Amino acid sequence: xxxxxxxxxxxxxxxxxxxxxxxxxxxxxxxxxxxxxxxxxxxxxxxxxxxxxxxxxxxxxxxxxxxxxxxxxxxxxxxxxxxxxxxxxxxxxxxxxxxxxxxxxxxx
Amino acid sequence: xxxxxxxxxxxxxxxxxxxxxxxxxxxxxxxxxxxxxxxxxxxxxxxxxxxxxxxxxxxxxxxxxxxxxxxxxxxxxxxxxxxxxxxxxxxxxxxxxxxxxxxxxxxxxxxxxxx
Numbered sequence: 001x002x003x004x005x006x007x008x009x010x011x012x013x014x015x016x017x018x019x020x021x022x023x024x025x026x027x028x029x030x031x032x033x034x035x036x037x038x039x040x041x042x043x044x045x046x047x048x049x050x051x052x053x054x055x056x057x058x059x060x061x062x063x064x065x066x067x068x069x070x071x072x073x074x075x076x077x078x079x080x081x082x083x084x085x086x087x088x089x090x091x092x093x094x095x096x097x098x099x100x101x102x103x104x105x106x107x108x
Numbered sequence: 109x110x111x112x113x114x115x116x117x118x119x120x121x122x123x124x125x126x127x128x129x130x131x132x133x134x135x136x137x138x139x140x141x142x143x144x145x146x147x148x149x150x151x152x153x154x155x156x157x158x159x160x161x162x163x164x165x166x167x168x169x170x171x172x173x174x175x176x177x178x179x180x181x182x183x184x185x186x187x188x189x190x191x192x193x194x195x196x197x198x199x200x201x202x203x204x205x206x207x208x209x210x211x212x213x214x215x216x217x218x219x220x221x222x223x
Contacts, residue, residue, distance in 0.1 A: 042216045086152070
């Protein structure tokens with residue numbers, strides 16, 4: 001079993017829909033990260049969380065430390081949100097442990 | 109915000125040759141940089157942790173003599189794929205962090221094709 005599990009692995013939705021991607025982890029962490037990888041390969045760090053909730057534009061990330069679970073929400077989804085979303089945790093030293101990614105496709 | 113510049117973005121080389129990939133932190137000092145490899149539709153795999161002024165720490169299974177990492181300054185780390193083989197063809201990407209309270213900044217990645 002992977003230390004970081006994401007669901008779903010693939011998600012297709014219509015423009016405007018509310019999107020939720022889930023991440024569960026099994027190790028102690030100092031922080032959880034949500035990353036976005038576009039088709040060209042570039043990776044952008046969206047959020048770093050150690051507790052509670054963060055919001056940036058249409059993106060919201062939450063974390064429940066007790067349940068070892070985090071969610072990434074996208075409101076009013078748009079085709080430009082189509083990307084792979086990766087959950088990763090910092091579990092010691094500075095190394096990141098990655099989930100397998102969620103491939104999101106938003107259709108117009 | 110923090111920027112990590114990675115070059116080249118794409119490279120095609122012949123089997124047996126060496127290829128160098130550079131990552132530079134443009135507006136911050138990165139005492140530690142991380143090198144990853146990614147196979148198609150797979151997650152990132154950490155290859156090594158590059159520390160300024162000291163030897164890199166390689167993950168289990170990564171050949172240190174094949175993937176040479178140098179971190180000669182606080183803003184530059186390089187990955188050299190030596191004696192490249194077609195199976196080394198992959199997407200390589202680096203990342204760095206300004207400090208423990210900051211997130212990770214990633215380079216734009218290098219797509220290596222060995223023919």
